[in-house]
Amino acid sequence: MINKQKLWFLTLFSLILVLSVYYITMPSELLTTAKTAKTDTEETTTKSQEETSVTESDVLTALQVEADEERAALAAEYNEILTNKDTSTEEKNNAYDGLKQIDEIKAKEEELEKKLKEELKLDSFIKIDGNNISVTVKKKDHDYSLANDVMRLINEEYNTKMYVSVKFQN
Numbered sequence: 001m002i003n004k005q006k007l008w009f010l011t012l013f014s015l016i017l018v019l020s021v022y023y024i025t026m027p028s029e030l031l032t033t034a035k036t037a038k039t040d041t042e043e044t045t046t047k048s049q050e051e052t053s054v055t056e057s058d059v060l061t062a063l064q065v066e067a068d069e070e071r072a073a074l075a076a077e078y079n080e081i082l083t084n085k086d087t088s089t090e091e092k093n094n095a096y097d098g099l100k101q102i103d104e105i106k107a108k109e110e111e112l113e114k115k116l117k118e119e120l121k122l123d124s125f126i127k128i129d130g131n132n133i134s135v136t137v138k139k140k141d142h143d144y145s146l147a148n149d150v151m152r153l154i155n156e157e158y159n160t161k162m163y164v165s166v167k168f169q170n
Helices: 003-023 027-032 042-054 058-083 089-120 142-156
Strands: 122-131 132-138 163-169
Touching: 003 058, 003 089, 042 142, 058 089, 058 122, 058 132, 089 122, 089 142, 132 142, 142 163
Parallel strands: 132 163
Antiparallel strands: 122 132
């Protein structure tokens, strides 16, 4: 049975999720023009550095935004089930379990991305779908040994066999 505390948690979590998706999809011009207190030379070097970092991670950001939008839509669906008075307790429990599973998957993806960043110095996007894990690595060179290292590193985190696919993006 869902109580008031859990309902408030779900409501606030969905609000945070919507705001984070909004922040990610904000135009980058708004973020770069917020820094106006620097001198002209510092501004030109800062802007060129920001523009290169934005263009380098555009593919990964687009994939992340797409995944977040899918999760937000699914979470909204589950929240609608939870707040509907006519649904049974079993349906509400399934919806709550679905929300919990979304959070767990997102946390595991972020943990794996952090591990790849720390150990292999790679910018990546990870999407977990059941036993399938697709990894998109931001790297120009397509290296089989690096892909093998990524697969090995990810499989170390699981007790069962996971099917890992690695894709390199420029």
